[in-house]
Every structure is written in structure tokens, then in C-alpha cells.
Amino acid sequence: MKILPLFITHQGCPFQCLYCNQKAITKSSGFNFEKAEQLLADFCKKNLETTKEVAFFGGTFTSLPLSLQKEYFALVQPYLPKLNGIRISTRPDFIDESILANLRQNKVTVIELGIQSFSDDVLTASKRGYNSQTSQTSCQLIKENGFKLGIQLMPGLPGFLPSTWEKTLEITANLQPSYVRLYPTVVLANTELENLYKNGAYKPLSLSEAITICAEASEKFSQNNIQIIKIGLHSDIDEVIAGPYHPALGEIVKGRILCQELIRNYKKNHTLFLNPRYISLLTGFNHKNAKFLKKTLNITKLPITLCSKTNYFSFKKKKAKQYL
Numbered sequence: 479m480k481i482l483p484l485f486i487t488h489q490g491c492p493f494q495c496l497y498c499n500q501k502a503i504t505k506s507s508g509f510n511f512e513k514a515e516q517l518l519a520d521f522c523k524k525n526l527e528t529t530k531e532v533a534f535f536g537g538t539f540t541s542l543p544l545s546l547q548k549e550y551f552a553l554v555q556p557y558l559p560k561l562n563g564i565r566i567s568t569r570p571d572f573i574d575e576s577i578l579a580n581l582r583q584n585k586v587t588v589i590e591l592g593i594q595s596f597s598d599d600v601l602t603a604s605k606r607g608y609n610s611q612t613s614q615t616s617c618q619l620i621k622e623n624g625f626k627l628g629i630q631l632m633p634g635l636p637g638f639l640p641s642t643w644e645k646t647l648e649i650t651a652n653l654q655p656s657y658v659r660l661y662p663t664v665v666l667a668n669t670e671l672e673n674l675y676k677n678g679a680y681k682p683l684s685l686s687e688a689i690t691i692c693a694e695a696s697e698k699f700s701q702n703n704i705q706i707i708k709i710g711l712h713s714d715i716d717e718v719i720a721g722p723y724h725p726a727l728g729e730i731v732k733g734r735i736l737c738q739e740l741i742r743n744y745k746k747n748h749t750l751f752l753n754p755r756y757i758s759l760l761t762g763f764n765h766k767n768a769k770f771l772k773k774t775l776n777i778t779k780l781p782i783t784l785c786s787k788t789n790y791f792s793f794k795k796k797k798a799k800q801y802l
């Protein structure tokens with residue numbers, strides 16, 4: 479699936495959220511209809527045979543005046559026969575039956591909610607302006623109305639505790655969204671969170687904490703058949719003040735999950751048969767994962783055979799082709 483993101487930076491947002499700096503994230507300050515039309519035309523031409531969607535991200539789409547929403551839909555309209563749908567992101571407190579009816583009429587198929595946490599303590603401390611029940615009701619309405627639901631979560635916001643995260647994971651799993659995005663909270667320049675951090679009133683997660691939290695969440699969601707489509711902010715953000723930012727956080731988390739699965743299934747004096755597409759995850763940046771794995775298993779060398787007939791991995795009592 480290819481998605482063309484069109485950024486409506488901060489448009490429709492009732493206020494600037496304490497951690498949010500969409501200009502730093504999207505590197506865009508205003509919406510240019512002409513440029514967007516060109517992007518759409520190129521996108522459809524380049525991806526003729528691929529499943530594709532256009533997405534309006536970076537603001538609160540459903541709080542925009544209807545006349546402006548209409549302009550955005552009119553922009554996409556000529557390309558609809560070539561697209562598989564439209565997705566929008568919005569806040570959970572800007573969803574109701576009439577909003578959903580308008581979205582359905584304009585061929586929106588996927589709604590992504592920036593929920594961030596299902597804990598009222600976190601939502602209050604982070605001044606989000608809605609509560610957990612509002613989010614849960616919006617999620618249910620979206621699903622009942624036949625839209626695909628995406629949920630964005632931000633571990634590490636002010637008020638974050640292991641118990642608030644546990645609750646957030648539990649409620650998310652029960653709501654059964656189609657997918658989740660995980661964005662561990664990062665302190666960006668020109669945000670209220672930057673001031674809190676500099677005054678000592680906010681302490682971000684460490685990178686290592688964020689990796690563990692995301693790996694555990696990924697396992698929980700995968701057990702509940704919920705896909706995680708993104709972990710961490712994208713790779714070229716240059717206004718990070720503090721927090722668990724890494725340009726390849728998603729890959730690091732996948733590597734951690736692989737290591738944990740290997741540790742759980744490890745058989746002494748057996749060879750690891752691994753599909754070659756997972757070898758870079760196994761070794762990790764600077765061989766960190768391989769070192770972690772060997773240290774945890776208390777071994778100096780891991781016998782391994784790369785085998786494309788193995789779907790993922792298995793341990794077999796056979797001679798290894800190499801050692802890690």
C-alpha cells in the first residue's frame with residue numbers, strides 16, 4: 479500500500495498541543511493546492527498497479543469549516559477512480575454521526591485518531607482537552623460506521639506511568655483498531671514541553687525505555703491481531719531537544735522483538751536457521767542485538783545458517799554454515 483501524505487499543518491487544531499510542532503515534523507507550513515494537485519497526479523501515474531491512498535495528515539481535519547473540507551475533497555475527486563481510498567487524521571473529540579456522514583459521502587475510508595493515551599491522568603497532565611471515554615466512544619462510532627480505524631499512541635507523555643500505559647494497551651486491544659502507530663514522546667523545539675523539560679518539570683523516556691515499551695506493545699498488539707504500521711517519528715527531524723528519538727527506532731524495536739523470540743525459543747547445541755531477510759535485524763546497529771543476544775544466552779558464538787526456505791526462524795540439530 480502506498481500513501482501520499484498531504485499535510486494540512488495545524489489546520490483545524492483547537493490549540494497547539496503541549497508536545498506538538500507539526501512544522502518540525504512535516505517540514506511544511508502551509509497548504510498549496512497547485513503543488514498538491516501536481517503531487518497527486520505524479521503519485522497516481524507512478525503507482526499505476528499499486529494499492530494507493532491519499533491522506534490528509536498534520537491537523538484536525540474534521541474540525542475544519544465544511545467549506546474547506548469540501549475544497550480538499552474536490553482536489554482529490556478527479557483522482558478517486560485511481561485511488562483505493564482517502565484517509566484523514568483528526569482528534570477524538572471531533573467525531574460524531576454527522577461528521578462521519580460527511581466523510582462517508584466524500585469517500586473517506588480510513589480515520590486515524592490522535593488518541594495518545596487512554597489514561598485520564600495522562601490526558602489531563604498533557605492538556606489534551608478530552609478524556610478516555612470520549613476517545614473510546616469515537617473509536618466505536620468510527621467502526622460502527624464502517625470506516626477503518628487507526629490509533630496513534632504516545633508513550634512517555636506527562637503523567638506517563640507503567641500503569642497508565644498498561645491501561646492504554648488494554649483498551650486499545652479491546653477496541654480492535656485496524657492498526658496502531660506508536661510515537662514515543664520526543665521534546666521538540668518551540669513547544670510547551672520544551673519549557674517543561676528545561677524547567678525540570680518533565681523527564682522524557684530514555685531511548686532504551688522507549689525500545690522496551692514499544693517492543694512489549696508490539697507483542698501485545700500482534701497477539702491481538704492489531705498491526706503496528708509505524709514506530710517513532712520519521713528520520714529527518716532536526717528540531718529534537720530531548721527524548722527517545724532515533725531515525726531507525728522501528729527497526730531497532732523489530733530487532734529487539736526478534737532477539738526476545740530467539741531467547742524464548744533457544745535450544746542449546748542447536749543451529750539457528752534464519753530467513754536471510756532478518757539477518758540485519760539480528761545483528762542490529764553496531765552488532766548491538768547480536769551482542770545482547772549472546773550475553774543473555776551466555777554464549778560466545780551463535781551457530782547460524784541462513785535459509786530462505788525457513789519462513790522466520792527455527793532451531794535445528796544440524797551443522798551450522800557460519801557463526802555469529
Ligand code: SF4
Pocket residue numbers: 488491492493494495498499500536537538569592
Ligand atoms: S497534536 Fe494534533 S491536535 Fe494537537 S496541535 Fe498537533 S496536530 Fe493539532
